[in-house]
Amino acid sequence: MGESKLILNEAEPVVGKDVECVMCTEPINKLIDAFYRCNTSLINGSPSTNCAGFFMHKTCSELPLTFTHPMYPEQPLSLRERPSKKQLFCSCRVCEGLFQGFMYAFDNYDICHVCLKCVKFELRPLEYRFRWHPGHNHPLTLVESPALFQCHACNTTATDLSYICTTCCFYIHKSCADAPVTYQSKFHNQHPLILNYSLPREHRAFVWFCGVCGKYINRSHWVYYCANCRFFAHVKCASSTEMSRASDNDEADSGESNLMHLPAHDETSLNKMMQQCIMTKATDALLHKSAEPSPYINHWGHEHQLALRNKSAKPSTLDLNRTSEDTELLICDGCTKPIFLADDVFYECNSCNFFLHRSCAQFPRSIEHPLKGNLVGNKFNEYNIFKCRGCYIISDGIVMWNETACFDIGCASLPKKIKHEAHRHTLNQFECPDDNYCRACICETVGEKEAIMYGCEKCGFYIHTLCALRPRLVKHRWDPHPLYLILFPQNVADHPHEYDCEYCSRQIDPSGWFYHCSTCDLSFDINCLDPFVWVSNMKFGATNIHGDSKSHQHGLTLVPNKKKRRCQICGRDAFGLPVLECSPCNYIVHAYCVGKCYTSQNRYFGS
Template sequence: MEEPLNYGHQHPLLLLNEDQLIVADCSRCGEKVSAPCLCCAEHCGFYLHKVCAEAPLELNHPFHPHHPLLLMQNAPYLNGDYICDFCDKEDNKFVYHCSCGLDFHIKCALFTFNIAENNLKELDHVALQHPLVSTENGDYVAMCFGCWEPLTNYTHFSPDCGFNLHEKCAKLPLKLNFMYHRQHPLVLQFNSEPLSCKICTVTQKRGFVYGCTYCKLVLHIECLPPPLDLAVEDKRHQHTFTPLSRRVPYICDACGLEGIYVAYICSTCFIMVHKKCTSLPRIIKSKWHDHRLFHKYFLPDEFTSSDCMICHDEVDPEHGSYCCSHCNITFHVRCVTEDKRSYSIVSLENEDEMHHESSISVIERNDAGEATKIKHFKHMHNLMLSPFVGGYENSCHGCMLPISDPFYCCSECGFFLHKACAELPKMMNLWHHHCQEPLALISDKAFKCQECGHISNAFAYECCGCEEKICLRCVIALTPGAQTCLKHEHPLFFYRVHQEKGKGKCNACGQPRGVLCCKDCNFGLHLDCFALPIIAGHKCDEHLLSLTDHDDNSYSESHRCDSCEKCRDPNRWFYHCATCDTSAHVDCVFGKYPFLKLGSIYEETSHPHPLTIVKKKYYYPDCDKCSKPCEDVALECSKSECKYIVHWNCVTPRSLHSWSKWPM
């Protein structure tokens, strides 16, 4: 079927010459157009790159040989959006779609088609950049879609659509005879299934691989040895590695994982490793830990900790791992190097450790050396260390949780800080934050936590790059290592969502994906559920309510909330008073904004006077914006003669509005 000359557009199209200046987007691929290109003769805003206009309706792509790719105006999904399976960018423009679920931008499909056909002359219009040219995209170093090495290492193609490829990867042969898989040739392909590499056992998210369709086998480009490779020299290991020219199963001495193909041997050290492990950095600095980590082929006897700080599975002391000599902790090689953005290579063993500046200045210490009088840089007065003597009426101004441990307090203004919150540094790097920039400690600024989603104006860490903010509760809960929960007998550990432990339901609220999980039983909690205070007060009862994780009363009439008078799930956590037999939903006890400091000032409004954050309990004046009663958190004018009062939601940005996940 031949496409008409207007390429599916209702009006005729004109070809614009190279000397004509155009500022518009292509109606097929969405990228900026430049002449020569096609435009609508009726000037309705329709433009096409010449290459997009001439794109075939059906493409038999060599990298995807079993099904044709069909050019469609919209992806055949409910909302028409799709994610390109090669550049991983979301779009709703024209798409090359396969019945097996493969989707490609036009430019990604045509660019890789020319690569597969070795039509490098067709890429003359694509800029070939020198390795010294910076290729940083935002905060991330751009990577080659073929071998996943940094583009700064080699000369590379950099097309407008953001699909980048080394020149050497553009010249990869379509077929390859591999000495360890002789029965069939290996074909360069997209690995759309996706399958794990037979050499390193890692499943690559996207990019080129060599594969055998008949045997369901793929091999990463970087894992394959060069055809004439006899030895591998690397500065990170003091000796030369030689490839073993036989297919034998082995355990890599560098990372502890199984290998089947292509072992590399150091005859001096009597070790056998994967090819990629020949270049493992000896020293790294990871976001998971404050000190440098050293690669060891076996753990010394002084290391008593045998569990990885990331996956919490045992680290085999007889095989390679990364360890910290200061803290006696270990990491699996794959866990700590899985995300290239989460670590950096340290070149010198005697390089200075990163210094974290303390938030406090110590004024007095006791005989045990404990700081008893301090000055915190976020508070104007001195703070004194006080023991916890009972009572939950005060909250920490750092994390907004009730004071329950040894804490610092101010005798002049009623300011409280947990000892752990006070000792957090001014600046820190967080392993769970995607940006490469450090985060700075801030206070008294309303924000939405990027981890738990709660609104607060207490202490937080703000990224110096993207300005995202993370509350102290999440910073502390996500600190690597075991966490103690008073509602569970075993310690809890953080598991990333793709790990098996992090796929269950939260025991507190019943929603999926509790990330703090128990290794010994099927128990897991969300970050915000983990941070729930054990004791809380509410107007529905004169006593303090206790957080309860089960309801022993089988009488269904008792399964209701005494605050909102609606039913509650007896299998979900709630607050209860044993003296009065009063029960309440978690959300009913705390409301929508449990971590806003009442009585503090909020100035980011159009009102001429500063506003005070209040929570009305007994009388409900009408909001000056929407005229409805102010029953929950509101902003009240700090000047007594001005009767201005508004709901929090009526004057604050939508990004500072709360949501609820707890079942009512």
């Protein structure tokens, strides 16, 4: 060992690079480990040539010179140096691992080599090797040889030391067994996380996902959680330093910094964002891009000539019949979204109540959809309606369709890729995958194979197009304050009780999205915020409609049905659907029962 004196450095920082123990060749943590260094290795501040770099763990220095191992009881083993410096590694006869440095061996080196780690394990007291852990009912035995197995605590297969149960088939990593009962995670710094050895029973009514990696939380595995904020994390994820691996975040490498970022701030911002998508699709299809719009156009969706209008234009004959409210807001017959006269340039028909945004007027009749191929546009009269396969909302605007799908021009214009705050990766358009569900509304996608979703295939994260377009902030007549879109339950801090929907009175699944007002503690399920959202893309008010069937003697009016009433033709409930109504006669029929539904057998009006 040398004749120089050794100095004990306990938790004392030592200037210099990381060092290794000369006996076990394992690194020495100079801030934590107790270790010895040679007294003569520093002379007047400069290292000597003989003892420079001589460091030794205190535990290694206390090893006995001889030791009788249970596997070799016939004679004691002696502490020795490696027989040859040319031999880089020796193989331990106990753990079969390769090691460097000192060893225990018989006088004949070739017979037996035992590494210092195995000897240290045998020398430790029994209370260290056998342990009662609150996460298991039986005593656990420490196996200090690294092994590859699936841990019952963290469900990973990393190679590590382990505790095993000799009574039942139970294995956990030593690092999991040593996990603290409470932990302050960088991903949830409002409250300390509490370790639980399975998903708490009071939270098992819903499916939960890790707040760090976003993957499913298995109820039988250990979990860190904050009950007040509904934050859950896998045992390994809670202590990780990064939300995801750098190679796992593809946004920086995608080269698409101009992706559509969602959610939009509010409904007005969303409408403008959708108009931008429509304009982008229109300009991409135009061969000759004109800076100034034409004052008059003939549009393929309408039989009359359309004139350009804006807020500074002279009033037309239609202005004489408009109310003050009409002059502030019109409905586009293309995308069925509002036209704000204060800042929009639009086209109108001087003969009838027909209006188009400038972008909708320039939208081409034929486009190429990323998933559905070529789509052709058409516009019928007021009572011909369809269900968009993008957002699943019923509409009577311009339809882009082929034999397999139909879209409103807003959904037909959506980009193939978007970026949403709910997921760290870019989301791509997919046809509804089998055996999956929307992570926003927690609804299964079975039976919606023609529909389009946005998702991340590598993470199994999918959301409906309608859910992806939900704005961050909405107003509701039941609350004087704006409601905020809650993407993660931990966004509402210190909320110990359950979330109940004000509309349906059912408990909200906090693993999905919902709207919430923290001031009033008011919550809405994402699908209950507006029960008539499914007809929000309809332009109602058309009158004197008779349809294909002369089933009623009077002209009918296109209205949303907000009462429990049955169709006079098919007998089915008409609540929440567009209907043709005769108020004096108390007569209603489904609009698609007398009109031209945009496909055979009315299949676009299924669930």
